[in-house]
Amino acid sequence: MKLHTIDTGYFKLDGGAMFGVVPKVIWNKLNPADEKNLCTWAMRCLLIEDGNQLILVDTGMGDKQDAKFFSYYEPSYKPTIQESIEKAGYSMSDITDVLLTHLHFDHCGAAISKKEDKLYTTFPKATYWSNEHHWQAAITPNAREKASFLKENILPIQESGQLKFADESTIINENIQLKLVNGHTESMIIPHINYKGKTIVYLADLIASQAHIPISYVMAYDTQPLVTLQEKELYLKRAVDENHILFFEHDKSIECCTVEMTERGIRAKDSFNLDQL
Numbered sequence: 440m441k442l443h444t445i446d447t448g449y450f451k452l453d454g455g456a457m458f459g460v461v462p463k464v465i466w467n468k469l470n471p472a473d474e475k476n477l478c479t480w481a482m483r484c485l486l487i488e489d490g491n492q493l494i495l496v497d498t499g500m501g502d503k504q505d506a507k508f509f510s511y512y513e514p515s516y517k518p519t520i521q522e523s524i525e526k527a528g529y530s531m532s533d534i535t536d537v538l539l540t541h542l543h544f545d546h547c548g549a550a551i552s553k554k555e556d557k558l559y560t561t562f563p564k565a566t567y568w569s570n571e572h573h574w575q576a577a578i579t580p581n582a583r584e585k586a587s588f589l590k591e592n593i594l595p596i597q598e599s600g601q602l603k604f605a606d607e608s609t610i611i612n613e614n615i616q617l618k619l620v621n622g623h624t625e626s627m628i629i630p631h632i633n634y635k636g637k638t639i640v641y642l643a644d645l646i647a648s649q650a651h652i653p654i655s656y657v658m659a660y661d662t663q664p665l666v667t668l669q670e671k672e673l674y675l676k677r678a679v680d681e682n683h684i685l686f687f688e689h690d691k692s693i694e695c696c697t698v699e700m701t702e703r704g705i706r707a708k709d710s711f712n713l714d715q716l
Contacts, residue, residue: 447499451477469650501548540643622667648690
C-alpha cells in the first residue's frame with residue numbers, strides 16, 4: 440500500500456464559525472483571520488494505492504460554481520486536484536473508487552465537473568461511495584445545511600450510475616475500516632486505514648485541524664455540537680490508547696499528528712507530513 444496526499448488548494452471560512460464558542464482572542468492565535476474575519480483552510484484529500492485499487496478520499500470543492508459563490512470562500516486552486524493526482528503518477532481515469540466522507544461542497548465539489556453547461560463525473564471509471572442515510576439528508580436538506588448541499592455536486596453522481604452506498608459493515612478495501620459519526624452532519628464517514636502497522640484516521644470534519652483537538656473546540660457548522668463533543672472525546676481517548684495518526688483535511692499547514700494525554704487534556708504530540716512515515 441502507498442498513500443499520497445492530494446492537495447486541492449485552499450479556501451476561506453469565517454473564524455468564528457470554525458471555532459464555535461471559543462473566543463476570537465484564543466482562536467485568532469491558532470489561525471489568524473484577515474480583515475473580513477476569514478481564516479485560510481486547506482482542502483487536503485488522500486489517495487490510497489493498494490493492489491488494483493486507487494481510492495480517493497474526498498475531492499475538494501471544484502471550480503464549477505459561479506463567481507458570486509466563490510466570492511464568499513476565496514478559493515485558491517494551487518495545486519488543482521488533477522495536478523496532485525498526476526504528481527502521484529496517475530490520471531483521473533485511473534481512480535477506481537471515490538470515497539466521499541460527506542456531501543458538503545468543500546468535500547465533494549470536484550467529484551462532478553462542468554463543461555459547456557454539461558455536468559459529468561470527474562472520475563469516469565470510479566465507483567462513488569456515500570452513506571445512504573447521509574445521501575437522503577443531502578438531497579432533502581435541513582435549513583441549516585442547505586447552503587452546503589449543492590444539487591449540482593450530488594445528483595449527477597446518482598444519475599451517472601456510479602453511486603454505491605457504504606456503512607460500517609462495508610469493505611471497500613481490506614485495509615480500510617469505515618466508522619460513522621453524526622455530530623457534524625448525519626452519518627459522516629471516517630475512514631481508518633491500516634498502513635505500515637499503524638492506523639491513520641482521515642478525520643474529515645470531526646476534527647478539522649490540529650487546532651480543533653481540544654474537546655470544546657467544535658465548529659458552529661455542526662448540526663449536533665453536543666454529539667460532536669461526545670464523539671471527539673471517545674475517539675481521542677482511543678487515539679491515545681492505540682497511537683493513531685490523525686490526518687487533517689483542513690489544517691492549512693499540518694497534515695498529520697499523534698496525540699497524548701496532558702494535564703490540560705488530550706493534545707497534539709508529534710506533527711509531521713504523511714511522506715515522513
